[in-house]
Amino acid sequence: MMNKIKTLVVAFLLISFASFAQSNDQPLKIGYTNVEYILLQMPESKQIESELKTHSTQLENQLKAKYAEYETKLQAYEKGAATMDKVVRDDKEKELMNMNSSIQEFQRSAQTSLQQKEKSLVDPVIAKIDKAIKEVRVENGYTYIISNQALLAGPEDGDISPLVLKKLGVDPAKAQATPEPAASKPAATTTPAKSNTKKKN
Numbered sequence: 001m002m003n004k005i006k007t008l009v010v011a012f013l014l015i016s017f018a019s020f021a022q023s024n025d026q027p028l029k030i031g032y033t034n035v036e037y038i039l040l041q042m043p044e045s046k047q048i049e050s051e052l053k054t055h056s057t058q059l060e061n062q063l064k065a066k067y068a069e070y071e072t073k074l075q076a077y078e079k080g081a082a083t084m085d086k087v088v089r090d091d092k093e094k095e096l097m098n099m100n101s102s103i104q105e106f107q108r109s110a111q112t113s114l115q116q117k118e119k120s121l122v123d124p125v126i127a128k129i130d131k132a133i134k135e136v137r138v139e140n141g142y143t144y145i146i147s148n149q150a151l152l153a154g155p156e157d158g159d160i161s162p163l164v165l166k167k168l169g170v171d172p173a174k175a176q177a178t179p180e181p182a183a184s185k186p187a188a189t190t191t192p193a194k195s196n197t198k199k200k201n
Contacts, residue, residue: 029141031160032148038129038164039122041175048121055117059110066106070099132167136160 039045077092084092137145137160145160162172 029143031142031145033161034148041170044125132164136163
């Protein structure tokens with residue numbers, strides 16, 4: 001899930017960075033943080049993961065049911081094709097091709113559905129983090145807050161992540177280390193076998 005969230009995080013950072021105006025009478029003070037890290041520490045993170053897993057499993061099960069039905073009808077066609085009347089055989093072939101197309105369309109719509117579900121769950125949490133970062137910036141006199149992913153070097157006291165976590169009600173002392181992003185498995189991506197329904201004269 002988390003590597004998909006990076007796109008949302010990058011968009012958030014660009015918007016937030018552009019909104020931080022530098023005051024002429026204030027010395028330049030730059031802080032940094034990691035929005036993905038903060039998101040992973042929040043209680044909402046586990047709920048998001050759970051809901052996405054449930055939604056993904058539902059889509060996977062629907063796809064498996066469609067594919068099982070397709071396989072059953074394909075096997076029945078292959079066993080009886082030689083003895084079928086041409087009209088019946090043509091009708092069965094058309095049905096199988098339509099089922100194949102339906103499965104592929106379901107795969108595409110399932111991916112879209114999962115992405116929309118993820119966005120609807122993540123966006124409100126990102127907005128909370130955005131608000132907290134801006135409040136921490138103002139309260140601590142920072143001119144800019146940047147992503148630590150774009151930071152090559154900097155002082156440890158420039159990391160505002162503990163302050164943001166505290167602002168969000170998360171104990172920084174209990175925060176976990178940033179995990180390596182795992183390659184997420186797309187939901188509902190089983191590709192049906194191509195219909196072996198060559199017409200027989």
